[in-house]
Amino acid sequence: MLRYAFYTGCSAKGVAPELYESTKLVAEKLGMELIELEAATCCGAGAVQEKDEFMSLVINARNLALAEELGLDMLTICNTCTLMLREAKFKLDKNPEVREAVNEVLKETGLEYKGTIEVTHFLWEVIDAVGLDKLKSMVVRPLKEFNIAPFYGCHIIRPPYLIGYEDPDNPKSIEMLIEALGGNPVDHEARLACCGFHSFWSAEDKVTLRLTAMDTQAAKKQRADFMVTPCPLCHTQLDAMQPEAEEKIGVNIGMPVLHLPQLIGLAIGLKPKELGLHKHVISTKSIIEKVA
Amino acid sequence: MEFFNLKVFRYDPTKDSQPYYKTYRLPVEKGMTVLAALFKAKEEQDPSISFRYNCRAAICGSCAMRINGHATLACKVQVTHLLDKYQTDTIVVEPVGNIKPLKDLIYDMDWVVDKLKRIKPWFIPKEAPPADGKEYRQDPFDHQKIDYASDCILCNSCMSDCNALKANKDFLGPMVISKAYRFVADSRDGAKKERLEEVLKEFNLEWCVRCMECTTRCPKEVQPYENIIRTRIIAAEEGFKSPGEIHAEIFEKDIYNRGLLNEMLLPMRQEGLLGAAKRAPFGIRMFFKGKVNIADFFGGHKVKRHEEVQKIMDKARQMKDKVKIKIIPDVQTVYEDKRKSKKLKEQKA
Numbered sequence: 001m002l003r004y005a006f007y008t009g010c011s012a013k014g015v016a017p018e019l020y021e022s023t024k025l026v027a028e029k030l031g032m033e034l035i036e037l038e039a040a041t042c043c044g045a046g047a048v049q050e051k052d053e054f055m056s057l058v059i060n061a062r063n064l065a066l067a068e069e070l071g072l073d074m075l076t077i078c079n080t081c082t083l084m085l086r087e088a089k090f091k092l093d094k095n096p097e098v099r100e101a102v103n104e105v106l107k108e109t110g111l112e113y114k115g116t117i118e119v120t121h122f123l124w125e126v127i128d129a130v131g132l133d134k135l136k137s138m139v140v141r142p143l144k145e146f147n148i149a150p151f152y153g154c155h156i157i158r159p160p161y162l163i164g165y166e167d168p169d170n171p172k173s174i175e176m177l178i179e180a181l182g183g184n185p186v187d188h189e190a191r192l193a194c195c196g197f198h199s200f201w202s203a204e205d206k207v208t209l210r211l212t213a214m215d216t217q218a219a220k221k222q223r224a225d226f227m228v229t230p231c232p233l234c235h236t237q238l239d240a241m242q243p244e245a246e247e248k249i250g251v252n253i254g255m256p257v258l259h260l261p262q263l264i265g266l267a268i269g270l271k272p273k274e275l276g277l278h279k280h281v282i283s284t285k286s287i288i289e290k291v292a
Numbered sequence: 293m294e295f296f297n298l299k300v301f302r303y304d305p306t307k308d309s310q311p312y313y314k315t316y317r318l319p320v321e322k323g324m325t326v327l328a329a330l331f332k333a334k335e336e337q338d339p340s341i342s343f344r345y346n347c348r349a350a351i352c353g354s355c356a357m358r359i360n361g362h363a364t365l366a367c368k369v370q371v372t373h374l375l376d377k378y379q380t381d382t383i384v385v386e387p388v389g390n391i392k393p394l395k396d397l398i399y400d401m402d403w404v405v406d407k408l409k410r411i412k413p414w415f416i417p418k419e420a421p422p423a424d425g426k427e428y429r430q431d432p433f434d435h436q437k438i439d440y441a442s443d444c445i446l447c448n449s450c451m452s453d454c455n456a457l458k459a460n461k462d463f464l465g466p467m468v469i470s471k472a473y474r475f476v477a478d479s480r481d482g483a484k485k486e487r488l489e490e491v492l493k494e495f496n497l498e499w500c501v502r503c504m505e506c507t508t509r510c511p512k513e514v515q516p517y518e519n520i521i522r523t524r525i526i527a528a529e530e531g532f533k534s535p536g537e538i539h540a541e542i543f544e545k546d547i548y549n550r551g552l553l554n555e556m557l558l559p560m561r562q563e564g565l566l567g568a569a570k571r572a573p574f575g576i577r578m579f580f581k582g583k584v585n586i587a588d589f590f591g592g593h594k595v596k597r598h599e600e601v602q603k604i605m606d607k608a609r610q611m612k613d614k615v616k617i618k619i620i621p622d623v624q625t626v627y628e629d630k631r632k633s634k635k636l637k638e639q640k641a
Contacts, residue, residue: 014555015583039597041551044543046502050524051540054615058608059547062601083504094620101615105607109600154455158504159517161622168508169362170378194455194503201562202498202535203456210459211501240578279581 002129004075005067005117006034007085010042011232012077015240018276019232022261023077023122025275029138029268030130034075037066043084046198054101060088061102061113069111073118075125077261079155079231080198085119086162121156123230123260124165127173132180140269142182145290148263149186149224150174151215151238153231154194168192174228174260181267190218195237205248212237212245216255226256226287228263235259240281256284266291296320296375298329300341301386303393311393314338315382320371326385327355327366330397343397350511353447357397358386363452363509388452390461404448407464411472411490418482434479436619441474441519443512450506450516456499463499464491466506466516473519476526488527497524498536513622538562548605551595556588 012020027034040063042048049056063085067074076082092099093115103112126135157168166173171192175185196203196211216238219227229235239257246253257280265275272291277284295317303311316333324332327345334341346352348367355366360378366385374383387393392400417428450466451457457465464472472491475481491497497520506516528537542561546553559575560568578584587593595601 010553010555013552014585014588015578017583017585039551039595039600041547041595041601042543042553044547045553046521047536047540047543048547050521050536051528051544052608052612053525053617054612055544055605055608057617058604059601062604091617091620095618098615098617101611105604105611108603108607109597111600154501154503154505158508159622160508167377169360194501194505196455196459196501198502199456199499201539202495203460203501206460206462207456207499207501208459211455214459240574240583243577244574279583281577281581 001031001033002125003033003035003072004120004125005070005072006036007040007063007067007074007076007081008036009076009078009081009232010045011236015236016232016259018279019077019235019259019261022259022265022270022275025270026261026265026268027122029270030126030135030264032075032125032130035070035072037063037074040066043081045080045084049084049087054098056084057088057091057098058102058105060085061092061099062106062109062111064089064092064117064119065106065111065113067117068114071117073120075120075122077122077230078233079121079153080233082119082121083155083162089115089119090162121165121230123156123173123177126264127176132176135177135180135264135268138268139180139182141267141291143178143263143267144182144184146183146225146287147186147223148178148183149188149219149222149227150178150191151195151219151227151229151234151257152192153229153234156230157192174230177260178228178263181264183263183267186219186222186224188218188222188224190215193218195234197233197237200237208237209241209245209248212241213249213251213253216242216245216253216257217251220253220255224255226258226284228258228260230260232259242282254282256280256282256287258284258287293320293375293381295381296371297382298333299382299384300330300333300396301393302341302396304340304395313384320375322372324371325367326357326359326369326371326374326383329371329383330366330385341397342395351445353445353511356388356447356449356452356511358389358452360384363388363449365447365449365511368511388448390452390454390457390465391448399448401448404446404451404465404467407468408446408471410464411468411475411487412483413471413475415475415478415481416483417480419480428480430479433616433618437477437479437522438474440513440515440619440621441470441477444471444474444514444516445512446471447511449509449511450514453505453509455503455505456501460499462494464496466500466520469497469500469523470506470514470516470519473523473526476523484526485530488523488530488532491523492527492532492534495535497527498534507622515619515622518619535562544605548602549594550592551598551601552592554588554592556584556592
C-alpha cells in the first residue's frame, strides 16, 4: 500500500469539494492510502509570501513538520500548494540560518522542521508510484471517444528549480496519463499557459478573464471535448469563471473542465455522480451521456 | 538524423501583407547552435533572413527569439539538444512574443525602451559619494539583494513569454519591473518612492499573474518573477496599499483565525459590500452547484491544533525583523528527473 500525508489545501475544502471527494475515491481504488493532515493550514498561496516571507516560511515549515511527524511524503492536489510547499522546503534546506530561526518559532509548539520528507503531487504519484501499466490494467471504460485537452497550470511545471519533475518546455505527464486511460490527448496552444487566477482581484478585466477566454477557446479550436487540469485554482478559473470570460469577449465557449482524479475515475469505472461531475459550472452532460 | 528543418518566421512589411514561414533544410552538426544554423541558412541559402546578434556567447541578449514556442537566446541552445528534447526533425524560429515584429526575427525594441524609461533604469544616489573618493559602498547582505537582479541583459525573453503581457500590452512586464526592483532594493538608491509610484501606477505591479514563465525563460537566472514579488514586499513596507496587500492581509488573518482561507467571505472582504454584490451571480451559480459551504458564511471550521498556529504566528511576528533571509540563486535546474531519482533511492535502499 502506498501511504501519503495528504495535504488538501483550501480549495478542495471550499470551492472545489468535488476534487476532494473524487481524489479520495480514486486514490483508494489505486491503492493509495491518504492520511489527511487535518492540522495543516493554508500554504499562503503566494499572498502571504508577498507580505511576509518569514511568516510564510514558518507556516509551511509547520505544515511540512506535520507530514514529518507521520514519516510520510506529503501529497498535494493543488499546483499552487505544491509550489509554495516546495519553495518553503527549498529555502529552509538551502539556508541553515533561516531554518534555525524557523525552528526556534516551531519549538513553541514542540515541532521541528527536519527536511526528511518530499512534497509531491497526485499526478506525479499516479505516474511514478502507481505506474501507468497498473493504471492501464484497471481501465474498464476506455475514454477512446474523447478528445481531451490537457491544461497543466503554471505551478506544476514552473519554475524548474523548484518543481523539477519534468521539462517545463515540453511536459508529457498529462498526455501520458490520458493515453493510458484510452483517451486522445489534444495538442492546443494553451496547454502550458496561465489561467490568470492569481491576478483575479487586481486585473480581472484586463488580464484574468482574457486569459481564461484564450485558454478555453484554444481547446475548443482544436475540437477538444473537454479540458483536464491537475489544479483546483485553474479549474475554478476555467470552469466557474468561464461565463464571465465569455461575457468579456462576447463569445459562447462552453468548454467543460474536469479535475484530474475525475478523469481517472471515469476510466476505472466510477460513476460521474460520485466523482462530482454534476458540480461543474460548465455542463458536463455531454461527457456523462457518453460514459453512461 | 543527418538533416533537420529550420522553419523561420518571415515578414518584410515593405513587401508582405502577412507574415509567413520558410523552411531551410540543413545538416545536423554536433555543437551547432540555432544562431549558427541561422547563419548557415543565410549564408548558403537565403541572404535575406534578418536577425539580431552580437556576442554569440549568451552575454549580450541580442539574439533572443522564440524557439519551438519558448523564448531563449539562439546562441545558447544547440540544435541536437532541441531535436532530442522535442523528438522532432524541425526547429521553429520566431521573433520574441508580445512585441511587434519589425522584420523577420527583429522586433521593436523601442516599445520596451519606452517602458524602461518610465522607471528610470539608472542609479540615482541618495547621498554624495564618499569623501575618500572611492565608490559607493554597500553591506554584503544588502548587495546580495540586488546581485542576481543586476545580471539582467535586457534580452526580452521574459517579456516574450509573459502571460500577463499576452492579455494586456499596457503591463510594464517582468523585465521592466525586475529592473525597477534592482534599484528599489539598492540600499544606496535615492529614488525608491518615485520608482515604486511608477510601478504601482494603474496596477502595474499587480497585473503579474504569478505564472513564473519569466523566471523559467530567463537565460541569466535573474529571477524576474521573484523580483516582482520582492518589489511588492518593499511597496507594502513603504506603506503603499494595493489590492494585493489587502489580499495578503485576508490570507494571513484567515490562517491566524481558522487555518484555512475562507473563500466564501473573500469577495466581501476584498472589495466591500458593493464588490460582493457584483459577485452575486457567481455566488448563486456556485451555490446551486453545491460548491458553497453555508457554514463558511459564519466563519467555518478551524483546522485541528489551531492554537499552535496562533502561537507560532505571534512568535514569527516578534522575530521577523531579526531574521535576515538571503536570496538563493535558482541554479537553473533544467529538471531533476524525479523518476530517475526515485529509482536511485530504491537502489540505495
